[in-house]
Amino acid sequence: MVIKVEGLVKKYGDLVAVNDLNLQVNQGEVFGLLGPNGSGKTTTINCILSLLSYSKGEIQVFGKPMAPDAYDIKRNIGVIMQNIAVFDELTVLENIDYFCGLYINDKRKRRNLVEEAIEFVGLRDYKKFVPKELSGGLLRRLNIACGIAHKPKLIILDEPTVAVDPQSRNNILEGILKLNRDGATIIYTSHYMEEVEQICSRICILDKGSIIASGSKEELKSMIDMGEKVSMEVFDFKEQLLRDMKKIPNIQSIDYKGGRITVKFSKASNNLIYLLDYLKEKNIKFGKFYSELPTLNDVFLELTGKELRD
Numbered sequence: 001m002v003i004k005v006e007g008l009v010k011k012y013g014d015l016v017a018v019n020d021l022n023l024q025v026n027q028g029e030v031f032g033l034l035g036p037n038g039s040g041k042t043t044t045i046n047c048i049l050s051l052l053s054y055s056k057g058e059i060q061v062f063g064k065p066m067a068p069d070a071y072d073i074k075r076n077i078g079v080i081m082q083n084i085a086v087f088d089e090l091t092v093l094e095n096i097d098y099f100c101g102l103y104i105n106d107k108r109k110r111r112n113l114v115e116e117a118i119e120f121v122g123l124r125d126y127k128k129f130v131p132k133e134l135s136g137g138l139l140r141r142l143n144i145a146c147g148i149a150h151k152p153k154l155i156i157l158d159e160p161t162v163a164v165d166p167q168s169r170n171n172i173l174e175g176i177l178k179l180n181r182d183g184a185t186i187i188y189t190s191h192y193m194e195e196v197e198q199i200c201s202r203i204c205i206l207d208k209g210s211i212i213a214s215g216s217k218e219e220l221k222s223m224i225d226m227g228e229k230v231s232m233e234v235f236d237f238k239e240q241l242l243r244d245m246k247k248i249p250n251i252q253s254i255d256y257k258g259g260r261i262t263v264k265f266s267k268a269s270n271n272l273i274y275l276l277d278y279l280k281e282k283n284i285k286f287g288k289f290y291s292e293l294p295t296l297n298d299v300f301l302e303l304t305g306k307e308l309r310d
């Protein structure tokens with residue numbers, strides 16, 4: 001086991017930011033910590049890294065108790081924090097070399113590792129640029145290169161794709177999967193459910209400092225009653241229609257917004273057939289029609305009564 005957290009409690013004054021949290025991260029996983037802003041993801045990560053003191057709990061990393069001076073453990077961890085932490089006056093190459101040099105003394109070895117990291121994040125054409133000359137997405141990639149150049153066994157990324165363009169986002173997500181294939185265990189925190197679904201093999205959903213559910217995305221989705229969600233464009237909408245449609249079997253909820261009706265069904269057979277039969281029988285005209293399976297946002301909504309999205 002790479003990380004074991006038991007009974008972690010972290011308070012800021014009266015505010016309980018992390019509340020009796022237990023989690024385990026196994027070797028080789030891409031482990032996702034998913035939760036809305038303020039749910040305690042960064043605080044949990046900072047406690048795991050011993051960057052913050054905490055009120056209660058036990059934390060082990062690589063089977064040993066974690067402590068602020070546990071340098072043998074820290075050497076094997078790469079951290080990519082939410083806030084970009086690079087030196088403004090150093091170039092891309094010098095920044096990566098500096099951070100890699102905190103762990104690797106041998107100059108030749110370090111040169112190779114730095115070059116590898118530059119290739120990895122796709123910054124070959126920007127080696128001599130200073131941070132202020134880079135776009136937001138390229139700066140994020142530099143931040144990542146600084147955290148991974150020394151080839152850590154455990155890589156922790158805290159919201160690494162906030163405010164980046166789609167191309168850099170894909171580059172970052174693909175890069176994380178490659179690091180994992182090359183042997184690193186990954187912890188990935190995000191409030192973007194799509195990203196967590198895309199790359200994480202196991203996910204913990206955090207709300208108000210507590211884990212409310214955990215498992216693979218399939219396991220999480222099987223925990224809720226919702227079976228599918230249908231969204232359809234309607235013409236000549238009248239409130240009465242929503243009330244009438246509630247009679248269709250297995251409907252959990254029905255809403256109208258922006259010219260579309262969204263219907264959530266509980267898990268059951270023939271939901272779409274019931275709906276289409278009803279629309280045909282009542283001669284209700286509809287335009288575009290989509291059916292989707294539950295998302296992690298639906299899981300969050302059913303478990304907490306609120307949206308995961310901002």
Ligand SMILES: Nc1ncnc2c1ncn2[C@@H]1O[C@H](COP(=O)(O)OP(=O)(O)OP(=O)(O)O)[C@@H](O)[C@H]1O
Pocket residue numbers: 012015017035036037038039040041042043044159191
């Ligand atoms: N230094 C601090 N002092 C006081 N309260 C804090 C401090 N840091 C965080 N908090 C509070 O603790 C709670 C958890 O914050 P945390 O940053 O861990 O959440 P998060 O899930 O990482 O959110 P975000 O994605 O917005 O960073 C929030 O209510 C936040 O306001």
